[in-house]
Amino acid sequence: MTDKTFADRIEALETRLTYQEETIETLNQAVTAQWKQIDTLTRQVAEFGERLRESEAARPGPANEPPPHY
Template identity: 45%
Template sequence: MPHNLSPAALDARLEALETRLAYQEDWLDTLDQTVIDQQRRLDALEKISALMRERLRERSHEPSHGQTPTPGESDAPPDDERPPHY
């Protein structure tokens, strides 16, 4: 930065920097709020996913249409459990 700037030029430069800073602060606030909103949505979706998994587990252990489960059927692993070779 040249040292021979007039006071008016320095004031103009300072004002431009302050304006840029204000816009950047506003932009950061907007980004922060977006991240907060996305985290809330993600939390809600994770809760829904957990509830759906639980309901699927419950339904997979229920007898189908009044049929009685075959012996050993209740010992079957859940569908989302990985086989031992993984």
């Protein structure tokens, strides 16, 4: 193998590594943003579930009343 070929291969690998590092960083930022959004949505769903349970508990239940058509 000549020095020129070896140097070309190393340069190609370095270039490739640079692009891979940029891609990894971009993907990491996307995953981090998605996790933040998932966390926010999970908290909202839990809050809505709690509100639903509270409203169902506060709502009066049927008191053995006949249906309206009687």
